[in-house]
């Protein structure tokens with residue numbers, strides 16, 4: 469059975485140059501255990517990235533509670549939060565954040581071995597299988613700078629998969645890709661969601677929205693509406 473995510477009156481207020489910015493203003497919602505392909509949509513500045521980061525435990529809300537499966541993130545210490553993130557969350561950042569001086573294979577095995585999710589040959593075998601699964605098995609020895617945008621995106625997804633995450637969160641995963649590459653990436657996320665991984669995507673992409681089984685619409689830091697399909 470999948471995991472559910474529950475947010476109760478979540479606020480995030482950033483202080484920047486002594487000005488406070490209310491990025492999220494009282495978000496309450498539940499992503500049920502059986503909704504595994506979720507989009508967060510809304511205009512620029514509506515709070516999508518902030519919401520995604522809070523669910524990932526990348527930072528804490530100013531107020532309110534966040535429960536992911538059995539974990540109440542807002543009651544956990546920093547080290548517990550770090551541990552939660554390492555074990556359960558695969559985050560695919562908007563700009564990929566690949567290590568430029570390591571080849572594709574090392575970009576996967578190095579972070580995984582750092583958090584002891586695998587070691588040595590076991591890591592290599594796992595990485596190669598994931599790369600093949602994502603259709604870039606032949607790119608293992610390439611450097612990130614030698615890859616196309618869609619290939620980099622797949623490497624970033626592959627890296628997130630190395631730790632067998634229960635949740636994958638991705639910020640605008642198709643933002644800079646052409647239509648064909650974007651639809652391939654969406655197919656990959658869809659396949660993962662059907663394997664039981666919870667996939668949550670912040671996006672402007674209508675193609676992703678169409679494939680989602682739950683769509684959270686944000687406006688000015690609040691939930692405007694939620695639809696299911």
Ligand SMILES: Nc1ncnc2c1ncn2[C@@H]1O[C@H](COP(=O)(O)OP(=O)(O)OP(=O)(O)O)[C@@H](O)[C@H]1O
Pocket residue numbers: 482483484489490491510511512513514515516517518519670
């Ligand atoms: N670290 C930060 N410090 C100050 N303000 C921030 C910070 N991060 C986000 N904000 C502000 O919070 C609001 C929500 O930002 P967020 O990045 O979540 O929006 P978004 O919906 O992801 O937008 P986009 O579609 O442009 O990516 C914006 O007004 C933004 O300027």
Ligand SMILES: [Mg+2]
Pocket residue numbers: 516517518639670
């Ligand atoms: Mg954003």
